[in-house]
Structure formats: C-alpha cells, structure tokens
Amino acid sequence: MLLNKPKRKIKLMEICGTHTMSIAQNGIRSLLEENIELVSGPGCPVxxxxxxxxxxxxxxxxxxxxxxxxxxxxxxxxxxxxxxxxxxxxxxxxxxxxxxxxxxxxxxxxxxxxxxxxxxxxxxxxxxxxxxxxxxxxxxxxxxxxxxRTEPALRTLLKDDPDIDGFICPGHVACILGEQGFQFLSKEYHKPGVISGFEAEDILCSINLLIDMINQDTPAIKNTYQRAVRYNGNxxxxxxxxxxxxxxxxxxxxxxxxxxxxxxxxxxxxxxxxxxxFQLPLPENKEPKGCQCANILTGKKKPIECPLFQKICTPQNPIGPCMVSSEGACAASFMYEERL
CATH class of the missing domain: 3.40.50.11740 (HypD, alpha/beta domain 2)
Known part of the structure; x- marks a missing residue:
C-alpha cells in the first residue's frame, strides 16, 4: 500500500494496546515517512x-x-x-x-x-x-x-498536547461505544479519527485516511472496522x-x-x-526512579528514551507497567522495534 504524503509534519496517536503491539510487530513505523510521527497513547488499562x-x-x-x-x-x-x-x-x-x-x-x-x-x-x-x-x-x-472511560482521557490528552493531529481509534472500545463515541474529536476539537481493525492492512489504511483528512483539512470520524463496529455501538x-x-x-x-x-x-x-x-486509601502515582511510563503513555517520550529501557527494565524484569503488559508500548518496542 502506498501511503498519501502529508503536506507538513504530522503527529498521529494510536490509543489501543492491541494496535500498539500490531504496529511494532509489523514494522509499520519503518514504513512511514520522516514527517509522520506515530506515538502510543494511554491504550493499555494496566x-x-x-x-x-x-x-x-x-x-x-x-x-x-x-x-x-x-x-x-x-x-x-x-x-x-x-x-x-x-x-x-x-x-x-x-x-x-x-x-x-x-x-x-x-x-x-x-x-x-x-x-x-x-x-x-x-x-x-x-x-x-x-x-x-x-x-x-x-x-x-x-x-x-x-x-x-476513554472519552475523558482523550479530552485531557488534547488539552495537554493540542499538537496531536489525528487518532487511530481503538477497535475494541469502539465495538461498545460505536462511531458516535468518537464524534467529539472532529466536531469539538477539529481532529480526525479512524476506527481501525488490528491487521497491518487495517492500520495502514487508517493512517492513509488520516493523512488525507489532514491534508484536505476535513476532519471526520471514519470507520474501517465496519465488520465489528456500528455507528451506535452495542x-x-x-x-x-x-x-x-x-x-x-x-x-x-x-x-x-x-x-x-x-x-x-x-x-x-x-x-x-x-x-x-475495606475502606481503601486513595490511589497515588509513585513511579520507580527513572521510569518514564507516564511520559510514554502520553506520547511525550518513546520507550528507547527511558534510561531503564533494555538496561534494567526488560520483559523478564519489568520495572514499569509499560514493560509488564502484553499491550504495553515498552514491551512492544523491546520485542519488535528498538535495540540499543
């Protein structure tokens, strides 16, 4: 598949752990032009x-x-x-x-x-x-x-990083929410989104559609996973x-x-x-020293930019949850992409 060429540098985000793993496993980032940045978002619940x-x-x-x-x-x-x-x-x-x-x-x-x-x-x-x-x-x-819940997290992401140009929307979540669950991205934030399946062809097709919508400045929510996702969801x-x-x-x-x-x-x-x-205490975020999971989950850093990645933090000895989870960005990168 030949991808459309973006007219400017663009930043796309996938927000599903299964997409994260498929992107790494199929070498999709290596197929993209330098002016297309594809980052992982908070798509892994663990x-x-x-x-x-x-x-x-x-x-x-x-x-x-x-x-x-x-x-x-x-x-x-x-x-x-x-x-x-x-x-x-x-x-x-x-x-x-x-x-x-x-x-x-x-x-x-x-x-x-x-x-x-x-x-x-x-x-x-x-x-x-x-x-x-x-x-x-x-x-x-x-x-x-x-x-x-997915929607409030995406709103917070866009408030924190308005430079995200488009989203590969999660197919599994969309099976429940439907296309309607992501309409706010284009209607309120002028950002395109594509609900995608999980095969390499699905993801490449979704990226192609995102590039086209960004080039034409015609943001919308498109559904390439119609075999599973309906407009109104489940x-x-x-x-x-x-x-x-x-x-x-x-x-x-x-x-x-x-x-x-x-x-x-x-x-x-x-x-x-x-x-x-059980009168449980409120949760807190206390990261292990040096762990960059918080920044990786929001697309601010790549796994290889974490000082623990591959040196101390590995799938056999995970320090942060992004290396633990089978859908984590660090685990995906370790297994299929980056090597120090």
Missing part, C-alpha cells in the same frame, strides 16, 4: 492504573481469608518494593470476573475481591457479574473498580454499563486525576464495593 494499587492489594492480603482475582498482566506489575501479586498464594488469575464470583460461592468463609481493570471493552462483563452477585445475594464477593452493553456503574473522578498514570473518567458501582450495588467495605 499501564494507566495508579502505581500504588499493588501496594494496597498486598496490604489487603495480610488478612488470610482474603483472595484476590484479576487478569494476568495486572498480577505481574511490581509494587513499590518490587513484590508482585502473582507471587502471593492468595491471588488467582482469571479470564472473567464470573470465575471470582463462582469461587466466592464455593468458599463462603473467604472474602473474594476482583480487581476490575479495563476500559469500556471489559466493563459490560463486570456489570453482568455484579448483577449476578446481587441476584444471588452473595455476601463475600467484592469488586475493586479500576475501570476507565446498545445492550451500554445499557448494562449504565445500569450498574456511574462516572467518578479517577487517577491515571501520566494524566493525573480526570473528572468522570472512572466508573464506580451505583448505590444499589455498593455492598459489593471493595473501596467502601
């Missing part, structure tokens, strides 16, 4: 989770009857003292929050906490789990919401999210506190809220 969440969980695990469930990558993120959740016998990896709920039913004398990490993609599954726990009146199941999933959760201010690594960018359980389901039941 990466944007506040740093001390692991420490909070490790403190909870001092109680022998507490068991914590979460997805795989979250369990490998190091706490402030280097300890990781997967090293603890009271921690279990799962693919669905319903696994944690089943465990709670089978072990009524234990307190089960599910770490709900993710964007809109995984939120409907969490909503189903909460509704099921409510229906069955499960007393020993708790949900620690680390869920994030209305049933959106209804589930609305029924169970409500927006709250949430802390993001690299972006700080963003109003209405997180999701908490509505009062009807507050009995399952781990933050309330």
């Amino acid at each position: 990466c944007v989770t506040p740093s001390n969440i692991i420490d909070i969980c490790l403190e909870l695990l001092k109680e022998p009857n507490i068991v914590i469930f979460s997805y795989g990558d979250m369990l490998r993120v190091p706490g402030s003292k280097g300890k990781r959740l997967f090293q603890h016998k009271q921690v279990k990896m799962c693919l669905s929050p319903l696994e944690a709920l089943d465990y709670a039913k089978e072990n009524p004398n234990k307190q089960i906490i599910f770490l709900g990490v993710g964007f809109e993609t995984t939120t409907p599954g969490s909503a189903i789990c909460i509704l099921e726990a409510y229906k069955q009146n499960i007393k020993n199941f708790f949900f620690y919401s680390l869920l994030k 209305q049933k999933a959106l209804s589930l999210i609305h029924d169970v959760f409500e927006p709250e201010t949430s802390l993001w690594k690299g972006l700080g506190n963003i109003e209405k960018s997180g999701l908490k359980l509505k009062d009807t389901y507050s009995q399952f809220d781990a933050k309330i039941y």
Whole structure:
C-alpha cells in the first residue's frame, strides 16, 4: 500500500494496546515517512492504573481469608518494593470476573475481591457479574473498580498536547461505544479519527485516511472496522454499563486525576464495593526512579528514551507497567522495534 504524503509534519496517536503491539510487530513505523510521527497513547488499562494499587492489594492480603482475582498482566506489575501479586498464594488469575464470583460461592468463609481493570471493552462483563452477585445475594464477593472511560482521557490528552493531529481509534472500545463515541474529536476539537481493525492492512489504511483528512483539512470520524463496529455501538452493553456503574473522578498514570473518567458501582450495588467495605486509601502515582511510563503513555517520550529501557527494565524484569503488559508500548518496542 502506498501511503498519501502529508503536506507538513504530522503527529498521529494510536490509543489501543492491541494496535500498539500490531504496529511494532509489523514494522509499520519503518514504513512511514520522516514527517509522520506515530506515538502510543494511554491504550493499555494496566499501564494507566495508579502505581500504588499493588501496594494496597498486598496490604489487603495480610488478612488470610482474603483472595484476590484479576487478569494476568495486572498480577505481574511490581509494587513499590518490587513484590508482585502473582507471587502471593492468595491471588488467582482469571479470564472473567464470573470465575471470582463462582469461587466466592464455593468458599463462603473467604472474602473474594476482583480487581476490575479495563476500559469500556471489559466493563459490560463486570456489570453482568455484579448483577449476578446481587441476584444471588452473595455476601463475600467484592469488586475493586479500576475501570476507565476513554472519552475523558482523550479530552485531557488534547488539552495537554493540542499538537496531536489525528487518532487511530481503538477497535475494541469502539465495538461498545460505536462511531458516535468518537464524534467529539472532529466536531469539538477539529481532529480526525479512524476506527481501525488490528491487521497491518487495517492500520495502514487508517493512517492513509488520516493523512488525507489532514491534508484536505476535513476532519471526520471514519470507520474501517465496519465488520465489528456500528455507528451506535452495542446498545445492550451500554445499557448494562449504565445500569450498574456511574462516572467518578479517577487517577491515571501520566494524566493525573480526570473528572468522570472512572466508573464506580451505583448505590444499589455498593455492598459489593471493595473501596467502601475495606475502606481503601486513595490511589497515588509513585513511579520507580527513572521510569518514564507516564511520559510514554502520553506520547511525550518513546520507550528507547527511558534510561531503564533494555538496561534494567526488560520483559523478564519489568520495572514499569509499560514493560509488564502484553499491550504495553515498552514491551512492544523491546520485542519488535528498538535495540540499543
């Protein structure tokens, strides 16, 4: 595929961890002209989770009857003292929050906490789990919401860096939100966006469309992932999210506190809220010395510009979450792009 030539230097951002990995794996940056800068944004939910969440969980695990469930990558993120959740016998990896709920039913004398990490993609599954726990009146199941909303983060990004010229929009999130979920980019910020699939051809096509819209100064939201994304999104999933959760201010690594960018359980389901039941402290961002994950997540730095990259921080010994996650920019760059 021959790409359109931009009339000026442009900066594009992908905001999906799967796109980040596909871009690196397929060598897409090496195909771009020098005046096209393609940077990674906050597309990995594990990466944007506040740093001390692991420490909070490790403190909870001092109680022998507490068991914590979460997805795989979250369990490998190091706490402030280097300890990781997967090293603890009271921690279990799962693919669905319903696994944690089943465990709670089978072990009524234990307190089960599910770490709900993710964007809109995984939120409907969490909503189903909460509704099921409510229906069955499960007393020993708790949900620690680390869920994030995409739109407020993009607004904050553009406020912080108005020089981003266009976005490769996340296909997975768009399956839930639909094209309508990204219309604000072109209508309010005059920025083009393309909802993209995950194959190399999808991404190159999306970049081509972005260059064309920037050259013509005709920003819009285009959908090249029509095989999965509808204009109005998944209305049933959106209804589930609305029924169970409500927006709250949430802390993001690299972006700080963003109003209405997180999701908490509505009062009807507050009995399952781990933050309330266990009186958990507010999250904080305390980065390991030298770690540049916060700047990498906002496109201010590239992984190779981190002094820890490849020297100390590797997939075998990750220091920051961008190297831990299978969708992190540092892990993608380490495996497929940069070599010191």
